[in-house]
Amino acid sequence: MTATREDLIACLHVKGFGKTAALAEALGAPAEAVEAAVAELVAGGEAEQFRVGVRLSASGKAAAEQRLAKERAGADQRRLDEQYERFTPLNAAFKALVSDWQMRPGDGKPVRNDHKDEAYDAAVLGRLPELHASTVALIDDIAAHAPRIGGYRRRFSDALAKVQAGDHRYITAPDCDSYHTVWFELHQHLINLLGRTRQQEAAAGRAL
Numbered sequence: 001m002t003a004t005r006e007d008l009i010a011c012l013h014v015k016g017f018g019k020t021a022a023l024a025e026a027l028g029a030p031a032e033a034v035e036a037a038v039a040e041l042v043a044g045g046e047a048e049q050f051r052v053g054v055r056l057s058a059s060g061k062a063a064a065e066q067r068l069a070k071e072r073a074g075a076d077q078r079r080l081d082e083q084y085e086r087f088t089p090l091n092a093a094f095k096a097l098v099s100d101w102q103m104r105p106g107d108g109k110p111v112r113n114d115h116k117d118e119a120y121d122a123a124v125l126g127r128l129p130e131l132h133a134s135t136v137a138l139i140d141d142i143a144a145h146a147p148r149i150g151g152y153r154r155r156f157s158d159a160l161a162k163v164q165a166g167d168h169r170y171i172t173a174p175d176c177d178s179y180h181t182v183w184f185e186l187h188q189h190l191i192n193l194l195g196r197t198r199q200q201e202a203a204a205g206r207a208l
Helices: 004-013 021-027 031-043 058-074 077-102 116-127 128-145 147-164 180-194 198-203
Strands: 048-050 053-056
Touching: 004 021, 004 031, 004 053, 004 058, 004 180, 021 031, 021 053, 021 180, 031 048, 031 053, 048 198, 053 058, 058 180, 077 116, 077 128, 077 180, 128 147, 128 180, 147 180, 180 198
Parallel strands: none
Antiparallel strands: 048 053
8 A cells, every 4th residue: 555645644643643663554554655655744744753753733633634524524424323332332342351451350359461371361362353353344334434444444454363373462552553552543533533522432431
């Protein structure tokens, strides 16, 4: 995939901030192409480059909001509301899985999971394929009227493949396109499409 200006702006709008490697993974594009696209945004004043990554400038955010408005106008909001209701229990299930991966039952209270109990870890990760299947099915349904959501299918599938190959960084690591990273960004993209805010989601018990 070629990293276009529009793709990169949309990606940074959801991420907020990103390094080249993370952006390349998210976009499914070569790092060199992403570097060139970042340089174009910076030169045009639509992004700001820092030593540790890049973020959108005010004009870049405005461009992202314009694209989001067009995407929102093209989506079927009634269907999206219904589909978001399907996402809510999946979100709860994934949050529980992450919690169980990071913590485990201890002597009277949960303790940090040191990942020495292979059977425990295998049982937690064994819940991921079924959750993945339900999630990508929902993504396909949403993508039928909000096409950009379809890109999350590849990202989830790539992360799952790496987890199943034994690279457990791809469960929750924030510095790569881990399952948790992609999940957070899908959730953010959905609430953006619905015109909601993180604060509203937190108040409704659906914090990101």
